[in-house]
Amino acid sequence: MRTIDWAGDHVVAVDQTLLPGEVRMLALCDVDAVIDAIGRLAVRGAPAIGVAGGLGVALAARTGRDPEWVRSEAARLRAARPTAVNLAWAVDRVLAHVDEGAEAVLDAAVALLEADISANRALGARGAALVRELVAGPVAVHTHCNTGALACVEWGTALGVVRSLHQEGLVRLVFADETRPLLQGARLTAFELGEMGVPYRLVVDGAGPSVIARGLVDIVLVGADRVAANGDVANKIGTYPLALAAARAGIPFIVAAPESTLDRATPDGAHITIEERDPGEVLAFGGVRSAPVGALAYNPAFDITPADLVTAVVTDTRVIRPARGERVA
């Protein structure tokens, strides 16, 4: 099952807000529906929202309205979430065909979806080779958020590397951060690891760094929402502490992301817009209020891991070593 797909005249996508309790498919029939699904994280994960954005442009083109209108719809799609570069990248790639007609636009969007699948497979293989090079024997991995098939069309990025390693029998244990506020680790990564049959333990986000310090982890593997030209990495809030801990423990901190996540146009992390989401996400979970009435919260959705803490960025085509000063561009 693909996380997101084209269904002849509309987009279908797993509603990730309902997982792991329920697997329900959403039918997204217009740009508003796509933007809403991205905004409320029913569709999430940098590669998956890129694909959703591309298919959203195809939905706009299918209406038969003029290219100017499609361009304005594309601008709305591009702004649905600010941090992941894949969204703007995919929207622009598909929009480039707007003057060739709706069929050409759709072909470009579907090609992008297929390319995501093959990029993920290539990334998984390349990442697994890198891990084998860095760590001998079966590994204990620490990961954050969800970077599996659910974050993409299929396979996954960082969790795709775990999937590839697991096929070779090389995963001893995965520590997965629950990833507050929206618990993508507890809800989605635990679900995927269970399906794969990989031994894992969920931990609270505060536990990761000391689990690393205590020698329980061989390697940290995370995804990215945007990698700047200098190798600074924007990823889900709570990634940076793992990088700090990995550096102190002397273990590799690896970012697995397709080439479409690399952003040559952004010089460094200071130039990446960090999305601030609804403080209500911090004050409650699943409708259960944790904080007192009137409590205030601050809810940045991403953090920046500086390049000097990033042992390697592995993509579908190469390995870059930011900690050694290698640049993306």
Added chain:
Amino acid sequence: MRTIDWAGDHVVAVDQTLLPGEVRMLALCDVDAVIDAIGRLAVRGAPAIGVAGGLGVALAARTGRDPEWVRSEAARLRAARPTAVNLAWAVDRVLAHVDEGAEAVLDAAVALLEADISANRALGARGAALVRELVAGPVAVHTHCNTGALACVEWGTALGVVRSLHQEGLVRLVFADETRPLLQGARLTAFELGEMGVPYRLVVDGAGPSVIARGLVDIVLVGADRVAANGDVANKIGTYPLALAAARAGIPFIVAAPESTLDRATPDGAHITIEERDPGEVLAFGGVRSAPVGALAYNPAFDITPADLVTAVVTDTRVIRPARGERVA
């Protein structure tokens, strides 16, 4: 209102599992009730569980049974939670009077309760002076878990320092980690800061290090459950990442704890027992299940911050600078 107190023939304590929704007092009439309250964190915070342990010995002595039986009850109290040294310390202090009769035991326990109040006041003043020395003008503080009046009898340790600073108009903003899995920050620290009238923002635990990296925080102030002789600090899981981030950002990382939290008998953090609690605490959030059925979790309740990352430990009587090599002993 005191968090815990002696009520003539039994112990009364705020049931902290019900906060902030409900302020209900528990009546603890025997050792079993005290152990249960400590075990399920109805009474929590290293100083408060120390006082509860001491009063528990007084409850045992009041039964009129022989000193050997009281000693065995004291051993059970001492084992109610393993990480905080205050518990064993307080139990032993009160138990030393067991051969003098129940009145002497009770006097010792109540003296310990009164001493906690005065130690906290002294700690607050000394901590505030240290913060004024380290940071000019009103400060932005980052804190973790709950170290306020609710963790003690009154006033608080790290949050007591905030209380003392606030009385001088020197607190600009407090970032408070929600502190998964049991959300002491969201439930208790937000409640206390609101009552104090201190401006604050709750953040998820993963956000603290990047909030620090972005220059939003002047100083990190946390409590401790045990400080080893070399200055290594055991505190609530999620403390260590703040210390890593503070060191990288070049801001002070301050531990505020009464002298009773210092453990000269433990050479370093490697010798501190880290309590592992029920994995179920990680798999759910306020009674709402977050992880899939069958998911496994690992739930260490504390982490160790190595001495070289600890700018200062401030107690009721002195300031120790572990990062400069100063020892507790």
